[in-house]
Structures are given as C-alpha cells and as structure tokens.
Amino acid sequence: MKADLAACYGQERLPRYTSYPTAPHFSDTVGPEEYARWLAAIPQHATASLYLHVPFCRSMCWYCGCHTTVARRAEPIAVYEAALRCEVELIARRLDRRMKVSHIHFGGGTPTIMAPESFTDLIGAIRQSFFVLSSAEIAIEIDPRTLTGAVIDALALGGVNRASLGVQSFDPVVQYAINRVQSFDETAAAADNLRRAGISALNFDLIYGLPHQTIASCLDTVRRCLELRPERFAVFGYAHVPTFKKHQRKIQDDWLPDSVERYNQACAIANALKEAGYIQIGLDHFALPSDDMAIALREGSLHRNFQGYTTDDSTVLLGFGASAIGQLPQGYVQNEVRISAYSDAIASGKLATAKGYALTEDDRLRAEIIERIMCDFSVDLGAICARHGSGANAMLDSTPRLKELVSDGVVKLDGTSLKVAENSRFLVRSVAAAFDAHLDQSKRLHSRAV
Missing domain, CATH: 3.80.30.20 (tm_1862 like domain)
Structure with a gap:
C-alpha cells in the first residue's frame, strides 16, 4: 500500500x-x-x-x-x-x-x-x-x-x-x-x-x-x-x-x-x-x-x-544579504539575488528589495492551515476558519484534491477535523498542497513529493 x-x-x-x-x-x-x-x-x-x-x-x-x-x-x-x-x-x-x-x-x-x-x-x-x-x-x-x-x-x-x-x-x-x-x-x-x-x-x-x-x-x-x-x-x-x-x-x-x-x-x-x-x-x-x-x-x-x-x-x-527572504505581517520580501545588484543597492543607501508578495486574507487563512498540517499532521479547520471569519465547509468545498486523498486513505476527515493517516505521513506535502490555491502556477519549479 x-x-x-x-x-x-x-x-x-x-x-x-x-x-x-x-x-x-x-x-x-x-x-x-x-x-x-x-x-x-x-x-x-x-x-x-x-x-x-x-x-x-x-x-x-x-x-x-x-x-x-x-x-x-x-x-x-x-x-x-x-x-x-x-x-x-x-x-x-x-x-x-x-x-x-x-x-x-x-x-x-x-x-x-x-x-x-x-x-x-x-x-x-x-x-x-x-x-x-x-x-x-x-x-x-x-x-x-x-x-x-x-x-x-x-x-x-x-x-x-x-x-x-x-x-x-x-x-x-x-x-x-x-x-x-x-x-x-x-x-x-x-x-x-x-x-x-x-x-x-x-x-x-x-x-x-x-x-x-x-x-x-x-x-x-x-x-x-x-x-x-x-x-x-x-x-x-x-x-x-x-x-x-x-x-x-x-x-x-x-x-x-x-x-x-x-x-x-x-x-x-x-x-x-x-x-x-x-x-x-x-x-x-x-x-x-x-x-x-x-x-x-x-x-x-x-x-x-x-x-x-x-x-x-x-x-x-x-x-x-543577496537573495535573502524576509517575512512581515503584511507579506514577504526578497533581496536582489545577484551579489553585484545587492551590493550596489546597499552601497547607495537603498533597500535591496527586488520582489515580494503582499498577503491577502485568504492567503493568511491557507498559510495557517498548511503550517499546522506540516507541523502536526492534523488541523482543526473549523477553529482556524472561525478565527479568520471564514467557513470550514466552504474551505473544504474549494479543495477538490482532498477528496482523492481521503479516498486513498491518506487523510481521515472527521467533520471539519483533518488528520494525515499514520502510514501516509510521508505524503504530508501532498495533503498541504490540497489547500494551495496557487499551486498549478508553479509545479514545475519544485521537487518531487517523495
């Protein structure tokens, strides 16, 4: 199995x-x-x-x-x-x-x-x-x-x-x-x-x-x-x-x-x-x-x-430093990747930020869900969604990938509480990915799930 x-x-x-x-x-x-x-x-x-x-x-x-x-x-x-x-x-x-x-x-x-x-x-x-x-x-x-x-x-x-x-x-x-x-x-x-x-x-x-x-x-x-x-x-x-x-x-x-x-x-x-x-x-x-x-x-x-x-x-x-990523309550920032571009910015007294991402409320909700899955192999969707003013059932409806994971026995779902099966923990990234609303845009850039 x-x-x-x-x-x-x-x-x-x-x-x-x-x-x-x-x-x-x-x-x-x-x-x-x-x-x-x-x-x-x-x-x-x-x-x-x-x-x-x-x-x-x-x-x-x-x-x-x-x-x-x-x-x-x-x-x-x-x-x-x-x-x-x-x-x-x-x-x-x-x-x-x-x-x-x-x-x-x-x-x-x-x-x-x-x-x-x-x-x-x-x-x-x-x-x-x-x-x-x-x-x-x-x-x-x-x-x-x-x-x-x-x-x-x-x-x-x-x-x-x-x-x-x-x-x-x-x-x-x-x-x-x-x-x-x-x-x-x-x-x-x-x-x-x-x-x-x-x-x-x-x-x-x-x-x-x-x-x-x-x-x-x-x-x-x-x-x-x-x-x-x-x-x-x-x-x-x-x-x-x-x-x-x-x-x-x-x-x-x-x-x-x-x-x-x-x-x-x-x-x-x-x-x-x-x-x-x-x-x-x-x-x-x-x-x-x-x-x-x-x-x-x-x-x-x-x-x-x-x-x-x-x-x-x-x-x-x-x-x-060059390529370094920071995280603030508002979102993420990343410095210039090239050492020369980074050094030039700092030498001129400027922040070396090259790109970043401003978090939305949906991002914050999904980030907390994904973090708990990755850390605990389980998550109380009801409690987290309530803290973010959202509904757990709506979140579940927006994750079609989850149904396949449940069907294959990777995930056990009890109401709005989710738990990764003990013998499937090696697939925790696959479970987290079920809640990733941005995944399809970046799949080719990542490593294999196993």
Whole structure:
C-alpha cells in the first residue's frame, strides 16, 4: 500500500511549504518602497528574528539548490560582509529603534567561509543595531571540511549556540558523484571542537535520493552519525531541478532512485533514528526528547519558516544579504539575488528589495492551515476558519484534491477535523498542497513529493 501511494503521488512536484505562498509567486510589485512602509508599521513591542545569507562556498556541491557561488579569494567575501553590516545598520535606521531579537540564523552557502575577524565585526554590528536577547538562539550552517579553530573561537565569542553541520552521505561513491568528499573524521573533529568551545547544540543535515545512494549506504551514514549524537537531524530528499541549477546537470538522471526507492530510503533513515531515541518532527526533522524542538512539538507550538521547522514564533523575520527572504505581517520580501545588484543597492543607501508578495486574507487563512498540517499532521479547520471569519465547509468545498486523498486513505476527515493517516505521513506535502490555491502556477519549479 505504501509503495503504491509513493508511486502514485511521489512524482508530483510540490513545494516544501516553508512559506505560503511560495517564493515563485513573488513579483516586483513589492519593492523597496513597500518594504520601507512595512518596516515602519512593525509594532513597537514586536520581537524579530534575523536571517543573514552568505552566498559563497569553497567548491560547488552538485546537488546544491541554494543561491551560492564559488569564492577562492578572501577579498569578495570581505567586501560582501561589509555590505551585510551596512544593510543591518540601514534596516535598523528604518526601524528607528533597537528592536528585540530572539533568533539569528546564518545561512548559505557557507557562512563560516568568513574570516574570523569579519564574523566578529558582523555580529558586533548586529548587537549594536538590535537588542539581542540573552536567551536568543544564534545558529550557523557549517561545512566541516573548511572549519578552522580560529573560526570556532570567533563563533563562540559571538554567542553562537547552535550549529548545523552538512553531512549528506558518508558513502564515497555518492560523495564523488555529488562533488562533496567529506570524511567521518573531519565531521567528528568539527563536532568535538564545537562542543569544546561551548557550542553544544548540534544539528546534522542528511540527504536521501542522491545519485547511486542505497538503503544500505543511508543506514551506514546514520550509524556513523549516531556515534556523534547530535541533538537534531534534518533529513531532506534531493531536489533534482537541473533546468534551474545548471551544476545539477553533472548528475545524470539514471543515477537517481525512483520515488519508491526514495521512499524506502527515507523510511529506513527515519526508523533508524527513531530506534536510536530521536523524536520525528514533522516531515523531515528528528530531535532528542530534551531538545527545544521536541518540546515544541509536544506543546503544539512548532512552526515552519524558510529555515524549515523551528521553535521561532516571531511574526517578523528580517532577511539580510543577496537573495535573502524576509517575512512581515503584511507579506514577504526578497533581496536582489545577484551579489553585484545587492551590493550596489546597499552601497547607495537603498533597500535591496527586488520582489515580494503582499498577503491577502485568504492567503493568511491557507498559510495557517498548511503550517499546522506540516507541523502536526492534523488541523482543526473549523477553529482556524472561525478565527479568520471564514467557513470550514466552504474551505473544504474549494479543495477538490482532498477528496482523492481521503479516498486513498491518506487523510481521515472527521467533520471539519483533518488528520494525515499514520502510514501516509510521508505524503504530508501532498495533503498541504490540497489547500494551495496557487499551486498549478508553479509545479514545475519544485521537487518531487517523495
């Protein structure tokens, strides 16, 4: 039954629903002027989260779907870091106050590609422009292959308390096929050195569905990772979109597993992690029972944003850097994707907003429904629709895709309460998509559902 469902629904290309509507629906109808107005309207008591994008790596991993480029010299990185500091100060001036900050996330690319003194300058600029709460989570994404002791010291000095280490796979056949050769010893050294520096909350990122990957190699990677006992795992399915990411053309289609094999790999990883004591969080995260994310799941306070599952409940996410996306109560904004265009805008003292999306009331209603489905595998449509002044039955009537999911046993519907069947949770994106009023316009841009 599960294999049949994976074959039936798995080929469909669907969003990961880290936002709703998703980024392909952003347009230049929202630009710097609109963003400035939205910033000015943020309530005085609001607390923000910050995302800073560093679009540089030492080499290109061929599976990568991020906005990043290869930088072998220090100068472009230093110039970009200076632009980030300027943007932080520019946004703070627009806010006209030191806004409280509860979460900071450095993403990429490889944020730890910055020189230690550059990172120190950047985190100093953030603390000067914003009031970073003593309880704030400060997280950074790390490539263990290039992490140095000096960088670790700078991270610890800057208050970083969570680190996400890219692992993907320890299978050498897979590593050569994706141009990311990384030994277990490199990964273990990075984890040990971070913990010794006081950065004890570690996340490991794994990927299934990679070229030449097998269930056995997935399980071997998990087994090695468990020796290091990170607090969290994020387990993503490889998104093969060579039309939009040209370096992915180095990965041949016939090297990739089909939907059923991808499903079996995902299940094998999930079962191994759960047997090792980790709690499954939504679609693709796993956490130890004592971790904040596992606690949020138990308390029903889990959320989802552009970094995936999160404990962050802020309604204000400020994005900094080329291609960075921000979220405000009014909608979404995205900076210029090209580094040169971004830097030119910031150098001229202007907001670098290139596009965005202004939310409608229907968008807000559907966004809340989709978030609860993605986080809880269930949703009380009646309660949510009532909060938005809408009727649950009208919502159900507007989702013809749901009828097929109910018929196939993927979803159980009790009045206006919806629950994803236990053995069909791997299709949660398909369930969320039933409530996506914009889906048909962007299907080709997304990864396979399984």
